[in-house]
Amino acid sequence: MNIQALSAQLLVGLINGSFYALLSLGLAVIFGMLNVINFAHGALYMMGAFCAYFLLNLFGIGYWPALIIAPIVVGLFGILMERSLLQWLTGLDHLYGLLLTFGVALILQGLFQNYFGSSGLPYAIPTELQGGVNLGFMFLPIYRGWVVIFSLVVCLVTWYLIERTQLGAYLRAATENPTLVRAFGINVPRMITLTFGFGVGLAALAGVLSAPINQVRPLMGADLIIVVFAVVVIGGMGSIMGSIITGFALGVIEGLTKYFYPEASNTVVFVFMVLVLLLKPTGLTGRAT
Amino acid sequence: MLEARQHSGASASPLLEVAGLEAWYGESHILHGVDFQVREGEVVTLLGRNGAGKTTTLKSIMGIIGKRRGSVKFEGREIIRASSDHIARLGVAFCPEERGIFASLDVRENLMLPPEVRPGGLSLDQIFDLFPNLKERLSSSQGTKLSGGEQQMLAIARILRTGARFLMLDEPTEGLAPVIIQQIGRTIARLKSEGFTILLVEQNFRFASTVADRFYIVEHGKIIDGFANADLGANMDKLHTYLGV
Amino acid sequence: MTSITSDPRTPIAIRAARDEATGFVIMTVLLLLVPFSGIYPFFVMQALCFALFACAFNLLIGYGGLLSFGHAMFLGTAGYVSAHASKEWGFPPEFAILTGAAASFGLAVITGYVAIRRLGIYFAMITLALSQLIYFIYLQAPFTHGEDGIQGVPQGKMFGFLDLSNPTVLYYVVLGVFLIGFLIVYRAINSPFGEVLKSIRENEPRAISLGYKADQYKLLAYILSGTLAGLAGGMKVFVAQNASLTDVHWMMSGEVVLMTLIGGLGTIFGPVVGAFIVIAMQQYLAGFGQWVTVIQGAIFVVCVLAFRRGIVGEFAHYFKRSL
Numbered sequence: 006m007n008i009q010a011l012s013a014q015l016l017v018g019l020i021n022g023s024f025y026a027l028l029s030l031g032l033a034v035i036f037g038m039l040n041v042i043n044f045a046h047g048a049l050y051m052m053g054a055f056c057a058y059f060l061l062n063l064f065g066i067g068y069w070p071a072l073i074i075a076p077i078v079v080g081l082f083g084i085l086m087e088r089s090l091l092q093w094l095t096g097l098d099h100l101y102g103l104l105l106t107f108g109v110a111l112i113l114q115g116l117f118q119n120y121f122g123s124s125g126l127p128y129a130i131p132t133e134l135q136g137g138v139n140l141g142f143m144f145l146p147i148y149r150g151w152v153v154i155f156s157l158v159v160c161l162v163t164w165y166l167i168e169r170t171q172l173g174a175y176l177r178a179a180t181e182n183p184t185l186v187r188a189f190g191i192n193v194p195r196m197i198t199l200t201f202g203f204g205v206g207l208a209a210l211a212g213v214l215s216a217p218i219n220q221v222r223p224l225m226g227a228d229l230i231i232v233v234f235a236v237v238v239i240g241g242m243g244s245i246m247g248s249i250i251t252g253f254a255l256g257v258i259e260g261l262t263k264y265f266y267p268e269a270s271n272t273v274v275f276v277f278m279v280l281v282l283l284l285k286p287t288g289l290t291g292r293a294t
Numbered sequence: 295m296l297e298a299r300q301h302s303g304a305s306a307s308p309l310l311e312v313a314g315l316e317a318w319y320g321e322s323h324i325l326h327g328v329d330f331q332v333r334e335g336e337v338v339t340l341l342g343r344n345g346a347g348k349t350t351t352l353k354s355i356m357g358i359i360g361k362r363r364g365s366v367k368f369e370g371r372e373i374i375r376a377s378s379d380h381i382a383r384l385g386v387a388f389c390p391e392e393r394g395i396f397a398s399l400d401v402r403e404n405l406m407l408p409p410e411v412r413p414g415g416l417s418l419d420q421i422f423d424l425f426p427n428l429k430e431r432l433s434s435s436q437g438t439k440l441s442g443g444e445q446q447m448l449a450i451a452r453i454l455r456t457g458a459r460f461l462m463l464d465e466p467t468e469g470l471a472p473v474i475i476q477q478i479g480r481t482i483a484r485l486k487s488e489g490f491t492i493l494l495v496e497q498n499f500r501f502a503s504t505v506a507d508r509f510y511i512v513e514h515g516k517i518i519d520g521f522a523n524a525d526l527g528a529n530m531d532k533l534h535t536y537l538g539v
Numbered sequence: 540m541t542s543i544t545s546d547p548r549t550p551i552a553i554r555a556a557r558d559e560a561t562g563f564v565i566m567t568v569l570l571l572l573v574p575f576s577g578i579y580p581f582f583v584m585q586a587l588c589f590a591l592f593a594c595a596f597n598l599l600i601g602y603g604g605l606l607s608f609g610h611a612m613f614l615g616t617a618g619y620v621s622a623h624a625s626k627e628w629g630f631p632p633e634f635a636i637l638t639g640a641a642a643s644f645g646l647a648v649i650t651g652y653v654a655i656r657r658l659g660i661y662f663a664m665i666t667l668a669l670s671q672l673i674y675f676i677y678l679q680a681p682f683t684h685g686e687d688g689i690q691g692v693p694q695g696k697m698f699g700f701l702d703l704s705n706p707t708v709l710y711y712v713v714l715g716v717f718l719i720g721f722l723i724v725y726r727a728i729n730s731p732f733g734e735v736l737k738s739i740r741e742n743e744p745r746a747i748s749l750g751y752k753a754d755q756y757k758l759l760a761y762i763l764s765g766t767l768a769g770l771a772g773g774m775k776v777f778v779a780q781n782a783s784l785t786d787v788h789w790m791m792s793g794e795v796v797l798m799t800l801i802g803g804l805g806t807i808f809g810p811v812v813g814a815f816i817v818i819a820m821q822q823y824l825a826g827f828g829q830w831v832t833v834i835q836g837a838i839f840v841v842c843v844l845a846f847r848r849g850i851v852g853e854f855a856h857y858f859k860r861s862l
Contacts (some may be wrong), residue, residue: 042660075321093844099660100606104800107793108839115832171406177398178407185394189408190382191458219562231671231789234664238657268679275672279653282665286656 011264011286018260019253020149020218023156027211031204031235032164033242037180038200041091041102046233047226048113050206052079053212054221058128068131068217075213076206083205087198089211110230117223125220131229148192148196152214159210160249167245176200241288251289302465305475307370309334309491310355314364315374316515317347317354324350327364331462332415332493335353337486339502342512343538348495349391351512355387356494357381368460381446383411387458391465391495393449395437401428405452414492421451424481450481457490461485462493467501495509499537511536555861559725562808562862570714572623580704581778583712586818588775591720593798593810595767598724601805603760604740606663609670609797612650613765614644615674615787617772622689622782623682632697634718636773643769644762646673651761655754667789674787676789688783692776703777716774720767724762725807727763736760769796797835800842803849809860812851 029047035043043049056075060066066074086109094102130148136147168251179186179193187193214224219225240251255274262273269276281289308331317325325347332338340348352532354362362411368375373381387408395404405428407419422429425447431440440448453461463482467475475498482492482505496502496527502509503526511519513536521529592614597666599605621639624630630638654665677683682688694703703709727733734776739746739753747753776782785791794817802813817835824831842849848856 042664069632090844091838097847100600103606103608103660103663103685104796104839105843107796107841111793111832111836111839115829115836119830174403174407178396181396181398182394184378184390185390187408188356188358188378188382188388188412189453190379190739191409192379202629214610227789228671228721237672238664238668258815263615268301269580272672272675275668275675278665278668279672282653288657289754 008142009144011261014264015257016143016149016258016260017144017154017263018256018258019153019258020255021133021259022256023153024211024215024229024252025216025233025236025256026160026249027207028229029236029240029244029248029252030160031207031246032233032237033168033245034163034176034207035201035204035274036240036242038176038208039087039091039102039184039199040099041094042099042104043201043204044103044106044230044233045086045109045113046106046205046208047228047230048110049079049083049226050208050215050229051117051221051223052113052214052224053209054128054137055121055212056209057213057216058126058221061128068213072210072213075211078205079212080202084198084202086205087201089102091201092194095146101159110227113228114223121223123222123224125222125225128216129223130217148217152218156211157216157253160252163207164245164249219279232274237272239274239281239289247289297534307331307334308367309336310493311367311370312351312355312365315351315354315366316363317350317359318361318376319350319359324515325362328354328512328515328517330510330517330520332349334491335486335489336507337482337492337494337505338510339496339498339506340482340510340512341499341502341537343536344497346512347513347515349464350515352388352464352495355381355462356386358388361459380402382456382458384409385412385460386452387456387461389449389453389461389466391468393445394442395445395448397436397438399437401434401437401440401448402432405432405455408452408456410457412459414518415457416451416454418455421454422455424484425451430483436482443470443477446470446474446478447481447521449480454485459489460491460493462495464495466494467496467498475501498531508519550684553718557859559807563666563725564624566808566811567718569848570717574710576807577653578708579671582818583735584710585775586815587713588771588778589795589798590811590814591771591818591820592768593802593814594721594724595764595771596711597799597804597806597810598727598767599760599764600657600799601809602728602740603757603764605761606796607654607666607761607764607792608663608708608796609650609666609668609673609789609792610765610768611787611789611791612646612670612673613768614772614775614795615648615782615784616778617643617678618767618786619677619683619689621776622692624691625695626689627682628684631699632695632703632777636680636770639776640766640769643772644766647762647765647769648740649697651758651765652723655761657734659759667792670787671789672791674784674789677784677787683782683784686784688780692780692782694777694780709778713778716770720770721740723763723767727760728807730761732756738780752784794835797839797842797850801838801849803852803855805847806851806855806862809851813849816850 018020032043032046035041053075056078057071058072059070062096063248068144072231090105091102094105134148137144167176175186175191179196183193236252236255240247258277259270259273263270300327310332314330315325315328340351342348350359351487353359355366357376362374365372368384368386399407427444428447428451431444433439434440435447450463450466466478479501485492494502494506502524506523508522509520510517553798574580578716596610599607605832610792617639618845620642620722621635624638625635645693654669657665678685697712701708701712703712735746735751736756739751743753772786798813798817799810802809803813824834851862
């Protein structure tokens with residue numbers, strides 16, 4: 006066994022796992038409040054990366070500010086999307102939300118493809134995070150280590166916000182019974198809008214993090230979102246921690262597969278989903294839905 | 295409380311004034327013009343058979359029935375078109391029939407959930423004074439793991455914190471043991487003595503007669519009769535016919 | 540007992556059947572006349588394959604309430620298998636198509652068994668993920684020739700005498716297959732099976748309390764839908780003479796949803812109308828890059844927000860007809 010190669014694949018797995026976790030976390034939070042599976046999540050992730058790219062190339066604003074500005078800008082776009090489109094779906098079958106956001110994903114991806122083609126645009130690793138450290142058993146590029154740790158921190162902060170604060174209590178309560186929460190004096194529609202913006206912001210943040218690793222491409226989120234759907238099916242959407250753990254775990258499983266049986270690396274998550282559905286149909290952490 | 299306001303009832307202007315209230319659940323027309331008033335400091339009970347429209351009346355006042363028409367005035371202000379969060383912020387609090395304890399919140403979170411809408415809500419000490427059992431269960435995990443009686447107390451306790459002075463309680467005694475019903479009765483009496491105004495929906499007439507100042511009878515989505523607790527004896531026969539007991 | 544009362548159907552049902560029969564006759568006559576109209580037959584043949592694909596899809600969502608977001612796996616699987624059977628094994632067209640449909644049947648049994656375990660919104664995500672799994676398998680499997688696809692599939696002679704390389708013969712064969720598939724869907728919808736399916740969609744707990752095994756009905760609808768989508772995929776191979784990854788891609792799954800949505804979910808003729816519109820749009824906008832995708836996305840948004848009945852559904856609703 007080649008420890009060097011194995012650890013390299015594990016690291017790639019952890020990075021993909023970071024993106025799975027950030028994206029499935031956003032999907033779960035949004036689904037809880039809006040009962041919508043946001044098919045446009047991959048396209049919004051892509052927009053996060055493009056936003057960082059524009060900030061750098063049009064305004065000379067670098068990586069660190071982009072890490073904050075891009076999620077806010079794309080989050081505001083999400084808020085616009087919720088106010089102008091999604092809010093009209095209240096009371097309709099969940100499936101319409103999926104179809105609508107699928108349409109939005111097609112529009113966004115099509116528009117970016119028209120202007121930027123399908124090839125990748127480069128985005129440099131910030132100077133502070135260039136280079137790497139030799140850990141003895143592997144060479145760790147600093148930027149990749151940063152992505153994993155920072156994503157983990159963001160996930161845990163989100164978990165804390167939702168599970169341990171008063172704001173999170175409103176959110177959890179409104180997921181269960183929005184009518185009653187509103188009757189306590191809380192402006193639930195505004196909370197729904199902000200939640201959507203927050204979930205979208207998480208996707209955009211993942212996009213910024215991924216820009217220096219995967220380049221900036223109009224279709225960078227198109228296939229990713231399908232994998233994230235599988236992650237969500239595996240983890241279930243009832244638990245925040247469940248989404249985080251499932252996301253990272255599947256990234257690692259994928260990384261291991263890349264080392265041991267590379268042919269299956271892009272199917273392993275789906276195969277794992279089939280196994281989970283056969284053995285535990287409600288998902289690993291999910292409640293029956 | 296020393297400065298607890300005592301109202302004679304008849305002299306005060308109505309705190310809540312409902313006139314010609316109509317409401318719909320989807321296509322079905324449930325309320326056909328409900329008229330009644332609640333004065334400040336009163337405990338008023340809506341009586342009636344199952345499906346008469348009592349719960350719908352409370353929900354319509356709270357603004358959580360989609361389609362409603364007519365007039366609901368709270369402190370002289372028209373609220374028929376207001377959203378429920380706005381109505382709550384005016385000082386109206388609602389305790390639903392199904393109690394609405396949240397499973398994803400622990401007991402403390404459930405208790406602390408409703409935000410303060412006006413100053414002067416009960417402090418936690420005052421609440422634990424009213425409901426000593428709640429204090430012991432505060433660290434319990436899920437709110438829904440409490441017993442039915444404890445859930446009911448939690449559901450009432452959490453709206454006392456908010457500063458709202460007008461409470462709507464939908465069948466607070468439903469499915470509870472007699473000893474707990476007594477405790478809830480004492481709580482209502484105490485809240486009344488502290489100046490709270492309470493609109494109650496009850497099936498349990500015996501319980502209602504121990505706490506209410508006045509009764510209204512709801513039938514087929516309308517108020518068909520009303521009388522004070524003092525005139526209860528004279529109205530007993532009518533009441534038996536209305537309620538079919 | 541008079542003959543009227545002995546007819547178990549209500550007057551409304553009789554009128555509905557009459558509307559639908561009229562619609563069917565008009566559609567069939569129009570399609571029979573296409574070769575004499577000067578319309579490019581290849582376009583119509585392609586549209587007919589997709590129309591059958593969309594009718595199959597509609598059976599599942601329109602009557603079973605199940606949104607499959609991976610129906611391309613049936614179209615593509617049957618396409619690859621039919622193409623392979625025809626080109627490598629020398630099967631005559633009729634057997635090649637049936638082999639393709641049989642492969643989709645098998646795939647539907649397996650994926651249905653997995654996907655039916657989670658319903659509602661999860662079902663859509665699971666079917667999408669499963670079809671992505673199938674996509675990656677075909678991307679890597681040797682017999683599909685990866686990115687190149689299976690090219691130059693011989694058209695051959697159907698039943699030994701129908702020369703499919705003759706465009707007119709091919710057209711009527713495609714039309715025949717389409718009509719057979721269409722009538723199977725129609726029959727399924729109006730059978731007791733279809734009635735149970737609809738009642739499950741309307742009120743599942745009630746249907747279950749009446750003793751129907753809802754999951755089994757849904758699985759059956761899924762298998763039938765997948766098999767007929769396979770029939771469309773097999774047929775399509777003999778029109779396009781190739782089988783490629785495009786037909787298994789998630790974009791194709793999205794397109795069949797779009798066709799059905801434009802035409803009208805749960806209408807008999809909607810998927811046919813929708814398929815013709817989407818295919819025509821692709822033809823005319825072919826030179827405009829990704830604008831096709833943008834427009835398709837916009838149509839999704841407009842349909843969901845303002846036009847949920849679709850074209851045929853709105854028409855039927857306005858004129859109080861059953862179509």
